Amino acid sequence: xxxxxxxxxxxxxxxxxxxxxxxxxLGFTASAASAAIKKPGRNDMGLLRCPAGATLAAVYxxxxxxxxxxxxxxxxxxxxRGHCSAILINSGCANAxxxxxxxASAVELADVxxxxxxxxxxxxxxxxxxxIGVQLPLDRMLPQIAPMAARAEHGTIEEFAxxxxxxxxxxxWSSRTVEYEGRSCTxxxxxxxxxxxxxxxxxxxxxxxTDAELTPAEINTHLRAAVERSFHRISIDxxxxxxxxxxxxxxxxxxxxxxADVGRAFKEVARDxxxxxxxxxEGYERGIHVQVTGAPTDSDALSVAKTIASSxxxxxxxxxxxxxxxxxxxxxxxxxxxxxxxxxxxxVGGVALFRHGSPAETPLADREAAFRKSTVEVHLDLGGxxxxxxxxxxxxxxxxxxxxxxxxx
Amino acid sequence: xxxxxxxxxxxxxxxxxxxxxxxxxLGFTASAASAAIKKPGRNDMGLLRCPAGATLAAVYxxxxxxxxxxxxxxxxxxxxRGHCSAILINSGCANAxxxxxxxASAVELADVxxxxxxxxxxxxxxxxxxxIGVQLPLDRMLPQIAPMAARAEHGTIEEFAxxxxxxxxxxxWSSRTVEYEGRSCTxxxxxxxxxxxxxxxxxxxxxxxTDAELTPAEINTHLRAAVERSFHRISIDxxxxxxxxxxxxxxxxxxxxxxADVGRAFKEVARDxxxxxxxxxEGYERGIHVQVTGAPTDSDALSVAKTIASSxxxxxxxxxxxxxxxxxxxxxxxxxxxxxxxxxxxxVGGVALFRHGSPAETPLADREAAFRKSTVEVHLDLGGxxxxxxxxxxxxxxxxxxxxxxxxx
Numbered sequence: 001x002x003x004x005x006x007x008x009x010x011x012x013x014x015x016x017x018x019x020x021x022x023x024x025x026l027g028f029t030a031s032a033a034s035a036a037i038k039k040p041g042r043n044d045m046g047l048l049r050c051p052a053g054a055t056l057a058a059v060y061x062x063x064x065x066x067x068x069x070x071x072x073x074x075x076x077x078x079x080x081r082g083h084c085s086a087i088l089i090n091s092g093c094a095n096a097x098x099x100x101x102x103x104a105s106a107v108e109l110a111d112v113x114x115x116x117x118x119x120x121x122x123x124x125x126x127x128x129x130x131x132i133g134v135q136l137p138l139d140r141m142l143p144q145i146a147p148m149a150a151r152a153e154h155g156t157i158e159e160f161a162x163x164x165x166x167x168x169x170x171x172x173w174s175s176r177t178v179e180y181e182g183r184s185c186t187x188x189x190x191x192x193x194x195x196x197x198x199x200x201x202x203x204x205x206x207x208x209x210t211d212a213e214l215t216p217a218e219i220n221t222h223l224r225a226a227v228e229r230s231f232h233r234i235s236i237d238x239x240x241x242x243x244x245x246x247x248x249x250x251x252x253x254x255x256x257x258x259x260a261d262v263g264r265a266f267k268e269v270a271r272d273x274x275x276x277x278x279x280x281x282e283g284y285e286r287g288i289h290v291q292v293t294g295a296p297t298d299s300d301a302l303s304v305a306k307t308i309a310s311s312x313x314x315x316x317x318x319x320x321x322x323x324x325x326x327x328x329x330x331x332x333x334x335x336x337x338x339x340x341x342x343x344x345x346x347x348v349g350g351v352a353l354f355r356h357g358s359p360a361e362t363p364l365a366d367r368e369a370a371f372r373k374s375t376v377e378v379h380l381d382l383g384g385x386x387x388x389x390x391x392x393x394x395x396x397x398x399x400x401x402x403x404x405x406x407x408x409x
Numbered sequence: 410x411x412x413x414x415x416x417x418x419x420x421x422x423x424x425x426x427x428x429x430x431x432x433x434x435l436g437f438t439a440s441a442a443s444a445a446i447k448k449p450g451r452n453d454m455g456l457l458r459c460p461a462g463a464t465l466a467a468v469y470x471x472x473x474x475x476x477x478x479x480x481x482x483x484x485x486x487x488x489x490r491g492h493c494s495a496i497l498i499n500s501g502c503a504n505a506x507x508x509x510x511x512x513a514s515a516v517e518l519a520d521v522x523x524x525x526x527x528x529x530x531x532x533x534x535x536x537x538x539x540x541i542g543v544q545l546p547l548d549r550m551l552p553q554i555a556p557m558a559a560r561a562e563h564g565t566i567e568e569f570a571x572x573x574x575x576x577x578x579x580x581x582w583s584s585r586t587v588e589y590e591g592r593s594c595t596x597x598x599x600x601x602x603x604x605x606x607x608x609x610x611x612x613x614x615x616x617x618x619t620d621a622e623l624t625p626a627e628i629n630t631h632l633r634a635a636v637e638r639s640f641h642r643i644s645i646d647x648x649x650x651x652x653x654x655x656x657x658x659x660x661x662x663x664x665x666x667x668x669a670d671v672g673r674a675f676k677e678v679a680r681d682x683x684x685x686x687x688x689x690x691e692g693y694e695r696g697i698h699v700q701v702t703g704a705p706t707d708s709d710a711l712s713v714a715k716t717i718a719s720s721x722x723x724x725x726x727x728x729x730x731x732x733x734x735x736x737x738x739x740x741x742x743x744x745x746x747x748x749x750x751x752x753x754x755x756x757v758g759g760v761a762l763f764r765h766g767s768p769a770e771t772p773l774a775d776r777e778a779a780f781r782k783s784t785v786e787v788h789l790d791l792g793g794x795x796x797x798x799x800x801x802x803x804x805x806x807x808x809x810x811x812x813x814x815x816x817x818x
Contacts, residue, residue: 065742065750097738097750099767132735133768240743242735312721313813320814326541326651329506333474334649341474341506358508359542395814398807404722405729405804 008180008261015174015272021158022175025186025211027052027251029152032163033144037137038092038130045141046163047148048087048207049117054249056084057220058125059227061244067096068106069126070243076110076122082216084249085123088113088145089164089205091192095128095136096242105136112142116149127245129166129192129205161190164205168193168280174272176265178212178257185212185254187265191273193280204231206246206273211254212262222259222266223248230270234278234392235310246270278392283399287375288318288392292332295387300337302389307335308378309393318376319395323367325353332380343383349373356383417589417670424583424681430567431584434595434620436461436660438561441572442553446546447501447539454550455572456557457496457616458526463658465493466629467534468636470653476505477515478535479652485519485531491625493658494532497522497554498573498614500601504537504545505651514545521551525558536654538575538601538614570599573614577602577689583681585674587621587666594621594663596674600682602689613640615655615682621671622661631668631675632657639679643687643801644719655679687801692808696784697727697801701741704796709746711798716744717787718802727785728804732776734762741789752792758782765792 013022024030028050032043058077060070076084088109095102106126114121128136161171175188191206214222227246248266278287290309295301308314311331317324325346333339342357349370352360370376376395422431433439437459441452467486469479485493497518504511515535523530537545570580584597600615623631636655657675687696699718704710717723720740726733734755742748751766758779761769779785785804 063739063742064744064746064748065738065753094735097735097763097766097768099751101767132739133763240739242739242742316810316813318814319810322814326503326506329474330472330541330649330651333472333651335473337473339473342508344474354506354542357506358510359506396810397814398810401725401728401805401807401810404725405727405731405806 008178008258010261010265010268011177011179013175013177013186021156021161021173022186022188023156024154025188025209025251025254027054027211027253028209029154030157030160031148031152032159033148035090035137035140035144037090037141043159043163044091045144045148046089046160047113047152048160049149049152050085050249050251052251052253053083053085053123054251055214055216055219056080056082056125057216057223057248059223059246061240061242063240063242063244065097065242067094067128067243068098068102069095069128070245071103072106072110073125073127073245076125080122082220083123084125085119086113086117087125087207087247090128090136090141091130091164091166093128093130093134093136094132094243096132098133098135101135105138108138109141112145113149116146125247127205127243129164129243132242157188157190164192166192167282170280172273172276172280174269176268178261178265180257180261183255185210185257185262187262187269189269189273191277193277204241204244204277206231208246208248208266208269210262211251213252213256214250214262218259219248219250222263225263226266226270229267230274233390234274235306275392278394281394282403283397284394285397286318286395288315288378288394289375290378290380290391291388292380292382293388294381294383294385295337296385297387298389299387301387302391303337304332304335304380304382305389305391307331308380309391312396315393315396318371319397321368321372323348323371328378328380329354339382340384345381345383347379349377417587417667419670419674419677420586420588422584422586422595430565430570430582431595431597432565433563434597434618434660434663436463436620436662437618438563439566439569440557440561441568442557444499444546444549444553446499446550452568452572453500454553454557455498455569456522456561457569458558458561459494459658459660461660461662462492462494462532463660464623464625464628465489465491465534466625466632466657468632468655470649470651472649472651472653474506474651476503476537476652477507477511478504478537479654480512481515481519482534482536482654485534489531491629492532493534494528495522495526496616496656497533497535499537499545499550500573500575501539502537502543502545503539503541503652505541507542507544510544514547517547518550521554522558525555534656536614536652538573538652541651566597566599573601575601576691579689581682581685581689583678585677587670587674589666589670592664594619594666594671596671596678598678598682600686602686613650613653613686615640615679617655617657617675617678619671620660620663622665623659623671627668628657628659631672634672635675635679638676639683642799643683644715684801687803690803691812692806693803694806695727695804697724697787697803698784699787699800700797701789701791702797703790703792703794704746705794706796707798708796710796711800712746713741713744713789713791714798714800716740717789718800721805724802724805727780728806730777730781732757732780737787737789738763748791749793754790754792756788758786
């Protein structure tokens with residue numbers, strides 16, 4: 001990327017877990033600590049600071065049984081009018097379904113962070129991830145906060161990304177650089193996955209940071225557009241959690257950049273993180289990427305793509321590498337979208353399976369090969385319009401069931 | 410049941426698979442044959458006749474990719490104005506996603522049945538169950554029809570019930586007797602299950618017969634009420650099929666009976682059959698029975714009950730006998746119903762787990778025992794109204810995944 005170019009560029013700089021973790025954008029510092037929330041010997045609290053203040057956007061779980069910290073965050077986002085100076089995340093305990101005591105814990109944690117960082121409590125966002133229905137060990141957590149605030153520094157995102165992991169097998173991050181008129185800014189995100197290997201585990205959490213200057217309205221627009229095409233296009237088990245949250249913060253330390261390019265960087269980072277989450281899903285063996293075209297509307301295409309990608313029978317077939325394309329059509333048929341079977345065409349991995357209402361005469365060996373790729377690429381054309389969408393999932397495996405069932409409390 | 414009682418009685422007479430199969434109601438005859446559709450050596454065609462004609466009601470799959478015979482049946486039901494004299498069912502091949510040739514096969518089968526039985530083709534219903542995307546072997550099927558029509562006799566439902574099985578491990582039937590003023594009629598049903606052990610398998614099919622006199626409007630009312638509380642309250646994998654159908658036929662040979670009692674018999678028979686289907690579902694190890702009360706409406710209660718019973722994480726926990734009640738609340742929270750967490754109360758097997766927004770302090774041993782019953786009884790009270798509903802499912806098992814994935818074409 002030539003410095004001094006007059007047009008802006010979104011350059012890929014890093015995608016986890018391969019390669020070194022990216023540096024935090026200017027204006028951000030981070031630290032981690034261990035409070036032995038679930039088990040000792042690993043960091044389970046992460047603090048991200050923006051001492052000069054950042055604009056904030058967030059997308060929270062739509063689950064009606066939402067965790068205490070998410071309820072608190074919603075209030076803080078509203079009362080701060082989209083500003084934030086510190087985010088505290090803990091793993092090991094979700095603080096969900098914990099009643100008044102759980103809410104009191106979330107409030108106390110945010111207050112202690114605010115004191116330690118010398119900011120207003122409403123400038124604090126806080127989330128928890130882990131077991132549902134268990135209270136946080138505040139006695140072990142609270143003493144960690146002031147030291148964490150004191151030692152937060154401008155390094156890579158790695159320590160923070162590791163501290164928020166629950167059953168993830170590796171930390172997840174992604175970054176992009178935007179260059180414009182000789183200056184550059186970065187968009188750096190991290191995430192913890194939807195892996196729910198241990199029982200009662202919940203939550204996907206992601207934080208996207210940038211040093212570009214963005215108003216609360218701008219960062220909100222970028223975040224929502226990015227989430228729509230990333231975290232809202234993946235499914236591992238359909239169980240949205242009590243704590244799911246995606247945060248975005250802009251420090252503005254690198255100045256202003258063309259909005260479209262920053263937005264594009266947000267989208268790319270969010271999509272990287274979403275794919276990392278699926279690939280680290282419990283019992284992951286083989287991916288599914290469903291594209292639906294020719295739908296009356298994009299929304300119809302999304303309904304069909306999501307239903308196919310979430311079908312247990314399709315997901316079992318993908319695991320087995322078995323070319324059971326009838327299951328794909330059957331799933332499409334129950335998506336709540338009016339279909340004309342005689343206009344449907346289905347291919348998998350580029351191999352035609354069904355054309356305009358009749359089975360395609362494709363050799364079995366080709367069909368089998370298409371279902372045995374590391375990601376099974378499903379393309380269903382509805383033959384009825386310009387709407388198109390995609391959805392990403394993975395095969396349902398015995399390992400998934402084992403990890404989620406064969407646990408002894 | 411005392412003969413001559415002046416009030417009517419719905420007496421249980423038989424529920425499969427234990428005990429002898431019930432006799433067909435008066436006016437019906439049946440036969441079976443083997444066309445070696447999928448494999449030789451077993452009956453895979455069943456013919457049910459009502460030579461004097463029956464009133465007909467049917468509920469067909471809502472799947473947009475619906476099989477050729479279902480499309481034909483819809484037309485016949487409409488054109489016959491709810492009358493039927495013969496039903497032909499085959500197993501081993503679903504005749505779904507088979508294009509124009511598949512439709513021609515369904516039409517030809519119905520025509521040959523009509524000829525053999527000397528009735529109009531619109532008085533024939535016909536369905537297929539088995540592999541999707543494969544054509545029926547008409548050359549082997551057509552010659553069986555005239556002999557089947559000739560040898561159909563008034564015996565038990567067993568031979569027919571066995572002929573329509575695909576991966577069911579046992580035939581499914583249920584019957585009730587209604588007595589009124591010294592006379593009696595019977596309601597006798599059979600079903601094949603949703604087990605989709607082999608790939609591409611589809612379809613739940615059930616046929617309920619009675620010798621009570623019912624108009625097309627009456628039998629339609631009874632069937633829909635019965636289906637609503639039975640087949641519409643069970644789920645094994647959420648994949649509604651291309652062929653799902655429930656038929657009801659009334660010969661009238663036993664005369665008229667109080668409508669409410671016949672309706673009750675329909676409901677009981679349908680519920681027996683639905684439970685038999687779940688218990689014979691693929692990889693079945695442990696059942697789930699979810700009751701939701703205190704909802705704003707019955708429809709809200711049903712949404713919550715269905716979401717809980719279908720949640721993969723809840724279903725895995727049930728398989729593992731693990732008291733992960735947080736997953737039940739998390740599933741309830743994403744059912745699309747507005748909930749107040751502080752009014753929720755959850756118990757499993759009568760053991761309180763969550764009361765008005767906070768975890769109940771129940772000993773772990775009690776919680777574990779509740780999750781290790783042969784059927785896990787979940788009761789969630791939403792604390793917000795008079796609406797209540799139930800839903801029935803089963804744990805998700807490694808055997809399910811294995812049966813549906815580890816198949817080599």
